[in-house]
Amino acid sequence: MDISxxxxxxxxIGGTNTKYGIVNHRGExxxxxxxxxxxxAKVESFIDALYKTLQPVIKSVKRSNIQGIGIGAPNGNYYxxxxxxxxxxxxxxxxxxxxxxxxxxxxxxxxxxxxxAAAVGEMTYGAAxxxxxxxxxxxxxxxxxxxxANGQLILGHDGFAGELGHTIVIPGGxxxxxxxxxxxxxxxxxxxxxxxxxxxxxxxNPDKTSLLRSSSEAEINSKFVYECAMKNDKLAKKVxxxxxxxxxxxxxxxxxxxxxxAIILFGGLTKAGDMIMKPTREHMEKNLLPIFQNxxxxxxxxxxxxxxxxxxxxxxxxxxxxxxxxxxx
Amino acid sequence: MDISxxxxxxxxIGGTNTKYGIVNHRGExxxxxxxxxxxxAKVESFIDALYKTLQPVIKSVKRSNIQGIGIGAPNGNYYxxxxxxxxxxxxxxxxxxxxxxxxxxxxxxxxxxxxxAAAVGEMTYGAAxxxxxxxxxxxxxxxxxxxxANGQLILGHDGFAGELGHTIVIPGGxxxxxxxxxxxxxxxxxxxxxxxxxxxxxxxNPDKTSLLRSSSEAEINSKFVYECAMKNDKLAKKVxxxxxxxxxxxxxxxxxxxxxxAIILFGGLTKAGDMIMKPTREHMEKNLLPIFQNxxxxxxxxxxxxxxxxxxxxxxxxxxxxxxxxxxx
Numbered sequence: 131m132d133i134s135x136x137x138x139x140x141x142x143i144g145g146t147n148t149k150y151g152i153v154n155h156r157g158e159x160x161x162x163x164x165x166x167x168x169x170x171a172k173v174e175s176f177i178d179a180l181y182k183t184l185q186p187v188i189k190s191v192k193r194s195n196i197q198g199i200g201i202g203a204p205n206g207n208y209y210x211x212x213x214x215x216x217x218x219x220x221x222x223x224x225x226x227x228x229x230x231x232x233x234x235x236x237x238x239x240x241x242x243x244x245x246x247a248a249a250v251g252e253m254t255y256g257a258a259x260x261x262x263x264x265x266x267x268x269x270x271x272x273x274x275x276x277x278x279a280n281g282q283l284i285l286g287h288d289g290f291a292g293e294l295g296h297t298i299v300i301p302g303g304x305x306x307x308x309x310x311x312x313x314x315x316x317x318x319x320x321x322x323x324x325x326x327x328x329x330x331x332x333x334x335n336p337d338k339t340s341l342l343r344s345s346s347e348a349e350i351n352s353k354f355v356y357e358c359a360m361k362n363d364k365l366a367k368k369v370x371x372x373x374x375x376x377x378x379x380x381x382x383x384x385x386x387x388x389x390x391x392a393i394i395l396f397g398g399l400t401k402a403g404d405m406i407m408k409p410t411r412e413h414m415e416k417n418l419l420p421i422f423q424n425x426x427x428x429x430x431x432x433x434x435x436x437x438x439x440x441x442x443x444x445x446x447x448x449x450x451x452x453x454x455x456x457x458x459x
Numbered sequence: 460m461d462i463s464x465x466x467x468x469x470x471x472i473g474g475t476n477t478k479y480g481i482v483n484h485r486g487e488x489x490x491x492x493x494x495x496x497x498x499x500a501k502v503e504s505f506i507d508a509l510y511k512t513l514q515p516v517i518k519s520v521k522r523s524n525i526q527g528i529g530i531g532a533p534n535g536n537y538y539x540x541x542x543x544x545x546x547x548x549x550x551x552x553x554x555x556x557x558x559x560x561x562x563x564x565x566x567x568x569x570x571x572x573x574x575x576a577a578a579v580g581e582m583t584y585g586a587a588x589x590x591x592x593x594x595x596x597x598x599x600x601x602x603x604x605x606x607x608a609n610g611q612l613i614l615g616h617d618g619f620a621g622e623l624g625h626t627i628v629i630p631g632g633x634x635x636x637x638x639x640x641x642x643x644x645x646x647x648x649x650x651x652x653x654x655x656x657x658x659x660x661x662x663x664n665p666d667k668t669s670l671l672r673s674s675s676e677a678e679i680n681s682k683f684v685y686e687c688a689m690k691n692d693k694l695a696k697k698v699x700x701x702x703x704x705x706x707x708x709x710x711x712x713x714x715x716x717x718x719x720x721a722i723i724l725f726g727g728l729t730k731a732g733d734m735i736m737k738p739t740r741e742h743m744e745k746n747l748l749p750i751f752q753n754x755x756x757x758x759x760x761x762x763x764x765x766x767x768x769x770x771x772x773x774x775x776x777x778x779x780x781x782x783x784x785x786x787x788x
Binding site for chain 1: 543618621
């Protein structure tokens with residue numbers, strides 16, 4: 131079969147919405163759409179609804195061209211094909227979603243978590259094409275990561291590797307109310323972290339005027355900090371400097387672990403562009419051993435944020451390993 | 460050829476001495492010996508001397524059974540087969556040692572750094588047999604590491620991955636005089652780090668009696684701290700508690716990176732046994748996300764310390780990749 135005709139279904143399951151798309155090898159999304167995830171209390175009904183929704187979409191392309199289904203989901207485990215205790219989903223416990231999808235659609239299915247899917251997407255269609263060693267950092271509501279070494283995803287013994295957002299950057303630092311841990315990267319370099327830093331800076335500098343003060347503390351969010359910074363507000367820009375400092379320190383440690391060719395930043399925070407990139411790069415370099423300095427490409431993702439999750443999930447299909455490692459393949 | 464007859468030469472190049480051995484697949488060292496490294500200002504004369512020394516050894520086994528030479532050396536780069544700017548060796552700059560050895564001995568040769576060799580040795584003959592994901596931490600004069608994921612050494616883009624001793628555990632912490640960096644793991648969890656911790660604790664507790672005070676500060680070393688701790692000295696035992704605390708914090712971050720089946724500790728500091736193991740485990744677990752807790756085996760190396768370097772180097776030979784990736788193979 132001509133590889134250029136091959137298609138993959140990419141499905142990105144989020145707490146609220148599930149996005150799907152049919153993707154070719156060039157990373158073009160031929161068809162796409164979405165349905166609500168949170169409408170379905172049972173995973174079985176969700177899969178039935180998804181199946182029905184996808185039927186006309188599948189019919190619009192040649193069914194036999196579809197090679198498989200790739201799924202990105204919170205707490206998705208590649209090895210077992212199961213979603214395990216995902217806090218943002220209504221389906222509790224361990225959900226064998228890859229097998230269930232595979233049975234329903236009669237297609238091979240592969241699953242991984244969202245950040246790993248993003249990394250595979252970037253390697254297949256984006257900034258990491260041709261790279262064998264890179265780290266993807268997703269800076270959104272939380273901080274996620276996907277690590278590729280020797281051309282393969284680092285999944286770890288149990289499939290849960292790459293939780294870099296939860297590594298401790300500042301022992302005894304800021305409390306992460308979700309995990310109860312102190313000083314983890316996520317509590318600084320996420321959207322919530324940016325808002326917290328803004329509030330801290332306002333409190334530490336009561337004498338300084340700032341556009342940030344035009345909002346109540348409770349209403350400060352990362353979007354507002356961004357808007358203030360774009361209006362050249364000094365304190366708002368300091369928020370990004372501080373965020374970049376912590377992120378850069380963390381990245382330096384990651385570099386000394388796997389010595390990647392590139393670190394690719396993805397997600398909401400990257401909209402800040404150089405405001406976040408410059409301090410991040412500066413503090414990463416500052417904390418590296420000389421043999422690692424000025425070597426690592428620190429770049430933004432090349433995938434459109436709205437498409438990235440579908441693309442990443444679809445790329446799992448091209449990447450399905452020759453040896454089946456979960457029951458559904 | 461019967462694989463059970465196959466032999467490998469393992470060579471461990473250190474700043475002062477070079478050890479060599481002829482090893483079979485079961486990890487038995489059939490012949491071994493050593494020569495001075497620092498006697499040879501030029502690497503060519505060193506290789507000539509090594510060649511002469513090894514001739515009778517090679518003749519005592521069947522030459523045709525020898526499959527290759529594995530070399531462990533400081534700053535050894537697997538990809539290029541070169542030793543690069545090793546501070547402890549007299550040979551400056553970039554030394555293409557794998558190619559030089561291969562040419563001289565007319566055998567394929569592979570090179571890596573000491574800690575990576577230790578990891579390969581542990582995987583081949585030791586505590587990591589059958590494991591595909593583990594981290595080897597060497598706690599000696601310095602802190603080294605070898606990382607295995609998906610059954611392969613993580614070498615990184617440039618071959619220098621796995622410098623976990625230089626990751627920052629305490630930003631702004633103790634100064635590492637060798638690297639100029641503050642708060643890296645090595646400045647706490649190495650032999651020098653243990654001595655420094657002892658001195659700090661003595662100074663912070665001027666009112667407390669301790670066997671450690673029977674030595675001048677300048678003479679306190681990790682061996683002395685160990686001896687005092689074995690005599691049940693409270694302050695000396697606190698030194699290990701503190702060392703284990705910092706090490707445990709660092710290990711937690713490593714686990715959230717690659718989610719290994721095991722972390723294997725190796726080197727001088729492991730002689731302290733439970734004194735170091737208990738606090739290390741406690742603080743590792745304490746700093747892990749729940750999904751990683753009580754999963755990672757924290758164990759000591761199973762290789763005899765005096766043999767480990769030769770075994771590790773020899774194991775590179777069995778592991779020589781099918782695709783030659785450096786010129787000499």
